[in-house]
Structures are given as C-alpha cells and as structure tokens.
Amino acid sequence: MFWQEESDETVYVVPDDVIDLAYQMKCRALPVDHAWPLATAIHHALPWFAEEPQAGLHLIYGADSGNGWERPQDAADTLYLSRRTRLILRLPKERLPDAEALTGQTLDVAGNLLTIGKSIPRLLGMTTTLYSRFVVDETDGNEDQFISAAVEGLHALNLRFKKVLSGRPFAFSTPEGEILTRSLMVAGLSLDDAVRLQENGLGPLRNRGFGLFVPQKSV
Incomplete structure (x- = not known):
C-alpha cells in the first residue's frame, strides 16, 4: 500500500475565536420540531443572541439509537432526552461571559x-x-439546485473542498410557514478551512438552529 498525505497537519491547533458552550440541562422531552420555540426562548433569555453575527444554536438531537430505541424522525414525534443531553450554543469567545446568564x-x-x-x-x-443536519433549502426542494447553492456559498467563504453531498429533507414549522432544510456533508477540507466553516456556518438562520457544522466521523 502507498499512502501519501497531502500536507502535514499533525501540529495544527484549533483556534478559540469561536467556541461551543455546552450546558447541562434537565428536560424530559421536546418535540422533534423544536427549532423555533427553542430559539425563541433563547433569544428571550439572551436578548443579544439574535443580533450576534457569529452566534449559533445547535438543535437538540439526542442519541441515534440505543437498546433497540431509534430516534424519532417525524416532526410531530416526541424526542425523549437523557441526563447526558446538552444544550449547545456556538459563540465568539468574547460572548462567553454574557452567555453565563x-x-x-x-x-x-x-x-x-x-x-x-x-x-x-x-x-x-x-x-x-463536516456535517450539518439542517441547512436551509431556498430552492423549493430541488436537490441539484440546493447542492449548487451550497457550493457557491462554500466558495464565497474561500474554502477548498473535494466532496459535497446532500441528504434527506426535513421541514420545520414557524409562525410564518414551513422552512425546508436538507442535511449536507462537506469533505476534503483542510483543517483551517474546516474551522472557518464551523465558525461561519452556511445559509441563513444559524441563531435559529440551522446551517451549523459538526465533525463527521466517516464519509
């Protein structure tokens, strides 16, 4: 076998300009479609959050499976939470003291x-x-157009990547109507570019739970 790495990234140090702040939480259950009510409650508790350009909300996902239990997929279903579940906000580090409120x-x-x-x-x-479970799809459900828009957005951030794959659609309810989303995987990033994508996200409404990226363990 011949294997040549394209670059030596073993000494890379992740910057702390933007950080995920993980809170312990106690909550028995939430609806699978909880993006809008959770974000509204966060915005009320932290009035600055909605105006902070680098602020993002991770939707509460829970475990995929365990002991025969599978995570509900339908928007109307109930998501039962464990004690290990965390509420996570993505924030610039200068906002961490404010978020302690x-x-x-x-x-x-x-x-x-x-x-x-x-x-x-x-x-x-x-x-x-990297992987985002919910990127806003502004193309009325056309997957090819969604991919093209995603690639354009990634290029606008000056990112280099090798693969972009979309997944299943999911619709969230809001007071103004439904928001259609799709999952998105981006592979072949450099570590610098991967951090930049995590810091910036992709698409609108990141402070409502959309367009945030997390590590994907395998392609």
Missing part, C-alpha cells in the same frame, strides 16, 4: 420546561469532514 434559567419550549445548568466550553472540531 443562561445558567439557572428555566425555559418554556413548546410547553416543555428546560432547566439550564452549568456550562463547559469546547473547541471546534479538528477534522477534514
């Missing part, structure tokens, strides 16, 4: 009480493959 608060998320505990900062992932 969330600790101790109890949010009403679509009639479900979510109590927020202590937080732990986490560096962004050091990886060459």
Whole structure:
C-alpha cells in the first residue's frame, strides 16, 4: 500500500475565536420540531443572541439509537432526552461571559420546561469532514439546485473542498410557514478551512438552529 498525505497537519491547533458552550440541562422531552420555540426562548433569555453575527444554536438531537430505541424522525414525534443531553450554543469567545446568564434559567419550549445548568466550553472540531443536519433549502426542494447553492456559498467563504453531498429533507414549522432544510456533508477540507466553516456556518438562520457544522466521523 502507498499512502501519501497531502500536507502535514499533525501540529495544527484549533483556534478559540469561536467556541461551543455546552450546558447541562434537565428536560424530559421536546418535540422533534423544536427549532423555533427553542430559539425563541433563547433569544428571550439572551436578548443579544439574535443580533450576534457569529452566534449559533445547535438543535437538540439526542442519541441515534440505543437498546433497540431509534430516534424519532417525524416532526410531530416526541424526542425523549437523557441526563447526558446538552444544550449547545456556538459563540465568539468574547460572548462567553454574557452567555453565563443562561445558567439557572428555566425555559418554556413548546410547553416543555428546560432547566439550564452549568456550562463547559469546547473547541471546534479538528477534522477534514463536516456535517450539518439542517441547512436551509431556498430552492423549493430541488436537490441539484440546493447542492449548487451550497457550493457557491462554500466558495464565497474561500474554502477548498473535494466532496459535497446532500441528504434527506426535513421541514420545520414557524409562525410564518414551513422552512425546508436538507442535511449536507462537506469533505476534503483542510483543517483551517474546516474551522472557518464551523465558525461561519452556511445559509441563513444559524441563531435559529440551522446551517451549523459538526465533525463527521466517516464519509
């Protein structure tokens, strides 16, 4: 076997300009379609969050499977949460002190009480493959057009990549109507570019839970 790495990235250090702040939380359950009510509650608790350009909200996903249980996929289903589930905000590091105001608060998320505990900062992932579960699809459901728009958005960030793959669509409800999203994987990034994509995200409404990227373990 012959294997040649394109570059030596073993000494790369992830910058801390943007960080994921993971809060302990206590909440029995949420609807699978919880993006809008959760974001609304966060915006009410942290009034600056909606105006912070680098702020992002990770939707609460839960485990994919375990002991025969599979995560619900339908928007109307209920997502039951474990004690290990975390509420995660993506923030510029200068906002971390402001975000501590969330600790101790109890949010009403679509009639479900979510109590927020202590937080732990986490560096962004050091990886060459990233995945976003929910990128806003502004093409009315045309997958080829969605991919083209995603590639254009990635090029606008001056990113270099080798693969872009889209996944299944998912529609979220909002007071103004449905928002259609698709999952998106971007592979073949340099570590610098992967961090830049995590810092910036892709598409609109990142402070509502869309367009944030996390490490994907395999292609």
